[in-house]
Amino acid sequence: MFEIGSVTKTFTSLLLAKEVVAGRMKLDDPINFYLPDDIPGLTYQGHPITLKQLANHTSGFPRLPANIFKGKVDPQDPYKHYLADSLYAFLKHYKPSVMPGTVFSYSNYGAGVLGTLLERKQQHSFEQLIVTEICKPLGMDHTTVSLNGPAQKNFAQGYNEKGQPTAPWDLASLKGSGAIRSTLNDMIIYTRVQLGINSPLKKAVLLSHQPTFKGKEQSMGLGWRISTTGKSTYLHHSGGTGGFRSFVGFNPAKQFGVVILSNAAEEVSAIGEAFLKK
Template identity: 75%
Template sequence: MLKLLIFRLSLCLTFLSVNATYARQGTAYCDNIVAQVRASFNLNQPEKIYALTSVIFQKKMPGEQFALGMNKFHAKTGNWISSVFKEENEKGLDYLVVFANSRQIFSIKLNGEGKIDRLNFAAVPIMIPEKIGQVPGDNPLKDSLDLMVEHAVRPYIQKGNTCGLVLALIHNGHVRKYSYGSVNKKVKQLPDAEYTIFEIGSITKTFTSLILAEEVVAGRMKLTDPINLYLPDSIPALSVQGTPITLQNLANHTSGFPRLPANIFNGKVDPKDPYKHYLPDSLYSFLMRYHPSVMPGTVFSYSNYGAGVLGTILERKLHGSFEQLVLSRICKPLGMSHTSLTLNDTAQKNFAQGYNETGETTAPWALASLKGSGAIRSTLNDMVKYAQAQMAIKGPLHKAIALSHRPTFIGKAQSMGLGWRINRIGQHTYLRHSGGTGGFRSFIGFDPDRQTAIIILSNAAEDVTSIGERFLK
């Protein structure tokens, strides 16, 4: 009886081994397709990958859309380094793929003709452990506000992928500041409210819109001006059924422009600094070939490109670099002496090290022709001055600031001023904006009626918006 059981077990194992070998041999053709996809991916030739897809696949996704998606994905992940067969399932074959900046599960399914019916990437989940021991901070923990800040920030700063954070709360002229973590994981140095510099990312858009508002208040530009009025004559009219894209549409994200232009991912893109190659020629080249399809002013659709175009228009109109405009029009009047785009030697020493989503170091971002969308760097103290100016009833920029707060678009999901998102909670209205670059996150929000504001700057790519919203709500 025992011998018979052993024989049956041996036969079963042999059968499973043969079937596993047969299944592995059945993936040989797919392995070859995957190799072709990898080669074309690394050469930035998405059209060659698209040529491997089936008629069914191509009906679901046009070639232009596919190419944009693949180029954007390449810009984020970098080159395809290696791949290993993982498993076969009802959706096809899965491969574990290692990219320069990511690990992904690549799923592929072929039809009977050997064409790709399904192709998909999914990031391999990364478990980031919490830090061992309590991260230092200067919160005195003396009253209810201190405790509220501690309760909101502590879970964030203890995450393994974060590094440092500074936060300021303003209420009726009183300012509370808090600092947690470090300017760099290699040193034990709390971020300093006066000197430590962070990238503020898309909060830059509120500066860009404020410069526009200044020009409008002075009577030198109009929000209703078509953007073609300020662009090279070679660019065709940008309009839909006779309705032009205006300066206001750029400032409130109702231009219909995409979040990022398709040609930003053409050629080799440095994932660590993905926009530095996008010079004005590229920006104008996209406009030359762009055909608007969404009626301007009717749909909110967040666009980094639109903000970049606005910044470029202001440079052309005012005959100065975007940095010069920010410094002379906003920073100097408000006394923001540690805010800039470029960093001198002193500022470079005070610039916090940024960290990406997985807690690895990142390079600073240079946004070339898209500076108006997110290139400013600043300190907590300077951003406090900026927030205070937003809530002031007078001051050198008061009229322009007031104009930037007026609703220019009211939608179900989002209402907008010029650059500012407008939100309502009960009877209260507050304005806000978040920011993010490769290694930084930021938030500013304020309620002018209640004279309350919050500013958060972090040198890690872990969102801080929920912390800021929590205090405003």
């Protein structure tokens, strides 16, 4: 089992897409609909931050919240201390400074908020949602968040940039941004589903592929980055934690996908994209 890091964001967005397809949530719902009542309206010039903007990184939220660096931060496990009260505390004092939906700005915090909102809406933990809503229906039996029993036994040792062993990461309230652990076989199942293989999640998967933002440097679906090479379009996402790197990409038209999982902190996305471009 490997930490897949930010590839987790595509799972979080798929959970959202599944709720939208079922009619229980809307992409354009303001995020305040699903936040505690004591958090002020998160708007800019009357325009609210929406669920879609959390999924496509156009919310205006920073990459990481300023208050994550306060208190005791363990550099070996830098998110562990950031519990839900800290996530909400940041939102209570946050003042949007850019029109939501207009600028792509990658945000681990935004994806973490989305995961937290889904937990609140469905009254289940992020791990329970991932396992019951995505993994079990797809037969992904070795994909999880916590490391218990067999997962701990089969967990690969990660290594940092210097080749030193690293500890597993605990993403606390930001689980939606990067907490999943998985295996190569499970991630191949996941990628085949993205390529259109019949599954109970087909409608939600297709929704997650639809462009929701088009910028000069980056276009986005829900969670997925969208890139073009020549006349060909492919979707992809990479991930990284203290001792792991990951890449998932696929070209639906050509029915071709790439999965790379590494237990070393050496980037692999260039390798994955090179396959897709060729």
